[in-house]
Amino acid sequence: MKKLILASASPRRKELLSMLNIPFIIETSDVEEVMEQNLQSSEIVIKLAEEKAIDVSNKFPNAVVIGADTIVTYNDKKLGKPTSKEDAFAMLKMLSGKTHEVFTGVSIINEGKSSSFYQCTKITFSELSDQEIIDYINTNEPMDKAGSYGIQGYGGTFVEKIDGDYYSVVGLPINKVKKKLRELNF
Numbered sequence: 001m002k003k004l005i006l007a008s009a010s011p012r013r014k015e016l017l018s019m020l021n022i023p024f025i026i027e028t029s030d031v032e033e034v035m036e037q038n039l040q041s042s043e044i045v046i047k048l049a050e051e052k053a054i055d056v057s058n059k060f061p062n063a064v065v066i067g068a069d070t071i072v073t074y075n076d077k078k079l080g081k082p083t084s085k086e087d088a089f090a091m092l093k094m095l096s097g098k099t100h101e102v103f104t105g106v107s108i109i110n111e112g113k114s115s116s117f118y119q120c121t122k123i124t125f126s127e128l129s130d131q132e133i134i135d136y137i138n139t140n141e142p143m144d145k146a147g148s149y150g151i152q153g154y155g156g157t158f159v160e161k162i163d164g165d166y167y168s169v170v171g172l173p174i175n176k177v178k179k180k181l182r183e184l185n186f
Helices: 011-018 041-059 085-095 130-137 154-158 166-170 174-183
Strands: 004-006 064-074 077-079 099-110 113-125 159-163
Touching (some): 154 159
Antiparallel strands (some): 099 113
């Protein structure tokens, strides 16, 4: 059987892929994550997922490689990981009491061919006080997460409603990944 590689340093993606009970290794990509604001959110996450998967696939051409990327979108504004605590505050303040979208793109490369897709999930936050936002930022949880929150952690307490795939918001739409891997006999 071919080697399966997850092209991501995300502990959340590692945990999700582990749910499939398929042996895999992690090999991080050297691709710089640049969001081209002129592209649609779905195009951005697929492009970044493909770039990551291709980068790792070039090093391991005989392996099956999974690349993924996640961004948060509110009113056509694309939110990646915060660059500072102030940036995190601004993002969380913007999302407070509103519905936003989380896009996760996945690219699976096998024998030089890529299969790419994305998942979009709508998340509604409760109204957050400035103090709630500050307290959350002080946990440091938001600092490495798209949109400045982690649904699987303390940030999940802000979620009033979810419409779509929870695991996609965490970072990997595991149901779709499972189906694609099954097509590749994993």
